[in-house]
Amino acid sequence: MKTKPVQQLALVDCNNFYVSCERLFRPDLAGKPVVVLSNNDGCVVSRSNEAKELGVKMGQPWFQVKALADEHNILALSSNYALYADLSNRVMNLLAEFSPNCEVYSIDECFVDLTGMPELRKISYAIREKIIRWTGIPVCVGIGPTKTLAKLANFVAKKHPRSQGVFNYNALTQEQKYKLLTSITVDEVWGVGRKLAPRLAAYGVDTVCDLRDAHVPTLRAEFGVVVEKIQRELQEIACVGMEDVVPPRQQIMASRSFGNPVHEATSLKAAMALFVENACVKLRAQQSHAAMLQVFLRTNSFRPDLPQYHPVMSVPLVTPTDSSLVINRWATLLIDHLWRPGYGYKKAGIMLSEITPNTQQQNDLFAHSESTSDSKLMSVVDRVNGRFGRGAVRISSQDAGEEWGMRQERKSPAYTTIWSELPLAG
DNA sequence: TCTGGGGTCCTAGGACCC
DNA sequence: TCTGGGGTCCTAGGACCC
Numbered sequence: 001m002k003t004k005p006v007q008q009l010a011l012v013d014c015n016n017f018y019v020s021c022e023r024l025f026r027p028d029l030a031g032k033p034v035v036v037l038s039n040n041d042g043c044v045v046s047r048s049n050e051a052k053e054l055g056v057k058m059g060q061p062w063f064q065v066k067a068l069a070d071e072h073n074i075l076a077l078s079s080n081y082a083l084y085a086d087l088s089n090r091v092m093n094l095l096a097e098f099s100p101n102c103e104v105y106s107i108d109e110c111f112v113d114l115t116g117m118p119e120l121r122k123i124s125y126a127i128r129e130k131i132i133r134w135t136g137i138p139v140c141v142g143i144g145p146t147k148t149l150a151k152l153a154n155f156v157a158k159k160h161p162r163s164q165g166v167f168n169y170n171a172l173t174q175e176q177k178y179k180l181l182t183s184i185t186v187d188e189v190w191g192v193g194r195k196l197a198p199r200l201a202a203y204g205v206d207t208v209c210d211l212r213d214a215h216v217p218t219l220r221a222e223f224g225v226v227v228e229k230i231q232r233e234l235q236e237i238a239c240v241g242m243e244d245v246v247p248p249r250q251q252i253m254a255s256r257s258f259g260n261p262v263h264e265a266t267s268l269k270a271a272m273a274l275f276v277e278n279a280c281v282k283l284r285a286q287q288s289h290a291a292m293l294q295v296f297l298r299t300n301s302f303r304p305d306l307p308q309y310h311p312v313m314s315v316p317l318v319t320p321t322d323s324s325l326v327i328n329r330w331a332t333l334l335i336d337h338l339w340r341p342g343y344g345y346k347k348a349g350i351m352l353s354e355i356t357p358n359t360q361q362q363n364d365l366f367a368h369s370e371s372t373s374d375s376k377l378m379s380v381v382d383r384v385n386g387r388f389g390r391g392a393v394r395i396s397s398q399d400a401g402e403e404w405g406m407r408q409e410r411k412s413p414a415y416t417t418i419w420s421e422l423p424l425a426g
Numbered sequence: 427t428c429t430g431g432g433g434t435c436c437t438a439g440g441a442c443c444c
Numbered sequence: 445t446c447t448g449g450g451g452t453c454c455t456a457g458g459a460c461c462c
Binding site: 038039040041042043059060061062063064066079144160224225226249250251252253254256257300301302311347349 | 427429430431432433434435436437443
């Protein structure tokens with residue numbers, strides 16, 4: 001029997017991605033503490049190294065950081081997803097030149113299969129060099145025999161300046177691997193989060209090495225298949241394969257927190273029309289239909305002193321559809337059912353599920369199909385909005401009231417995607 | 427005063443059927 | 445009507461990721 005050659009999986013991860021994107025167009029921000037905030041300027045979602053050193057935590061609410069920010073002149077920017085998505089595409093396209101087998105894992109990460117290629121160190125540095133030169137975004141490269149170990153190698157590349165942004169786990173001896181894994185706490189492992197780490201600690205599993213070498217049946221019995229998979233990946237047995245083609249989404253969600261609590265049903269419907277549109281654009285982009293619609297409303301759960309209400313309701317769509325108009329009619333109906341006076345709603349959203357390819361249409365025998373007549377209209381809407389910007393054509397109820405608007409006071413221009421916001425060379 | 431959004435996978439428990 | 449066990453399907457909720 002032939003043994004399989006060791007996989008050489010590289011995880012390429014952009015450093016402080018959103019902050020790095022912002023700095024491209026604001027060179028004056030280099031070397032200064034900068035953070036990027038989530039929607040509504042709510043939480044910190046990206047930090048420059050300087051901000052990390054000052055103690056700003058990932059996911060921390062901005063209002064908690066404000067005092068520290070004033071003291072140290074930390075600059076906070078609202079998130080600008082159009083900019084980040086555009087730069088992400090450029091980075092991913094460059095990576096595709098290095099291997100035919102790439103998997104875009106998130107907006108700022110990509111697995112690149114380098115199995116069988118010679119001189120991995122040289123290739124890794126070439127990747128860094130090319131991406132910084134063509135996009136200005138710094139990246140780190142971690143190589144391992146499994147995805148989990150590639151992620152861990154990337155963590156090492158980021159953490160240790162001596163690695164110069166590249167770390168190859170496969171190049172280590174058994175003893176070096178042991179020493180490395182013993183020096184890293186188990187919570188750094190991909191898939192071990194907030195809850196799992198303390199539970200593992202109760203079993204004496206504190207380091208990555210502890211997890212790798214833990215008693216298999218006990219681990220399996222106490223923590224289930226999820227942790228067992230992680231363990232095998234750490235033992236260099238690949239359990240998570242490369243996904244060469246992105247599978248279509250099984251559920252599509254669209255939701256937002258509101259800048260201020262919303263009280264009126266009309267405002268909720270206006271927000272809902274936008275959520276429906278956003279979700280349906282994604283649905284149509286992956287050429288699918290949805291057969292289930294769920295609508296939810298939420299009051300502010302951070303305010304237990306206020307009356308709480310978190311209703312959810314679903315409707316099956318008799319004829320699976322991708323029509324914004326059809327789905328919006330149902331969403332409006334659901335709001336009429338869910339809405340109660342006397343509550344300040346802080347968040348709302350929809351979820352589309354039971355998603356199937358739009359080629360597998362099964363029409364209802366008895367009901368008149370309402371969606372097919374919309375499909376031409378929808379494709380025109382998508383084309384117009386693609387050309388003139390999202391929202392050029394929209395469902396009219398979106399315009400009812402601005403009560404639900406989002407706070408974004410610190411947003412940078414759409415430097416790369418809107419002509420009028422291109423940076424000018426003075 | 428101010429606390430993101432969009433996903434996936436797994437498990438437990440209930441309903442139902444044979 | 446009584447009894448039991450086992451399989452399947454569905455849903456809700458938890459945990460994790462970025």
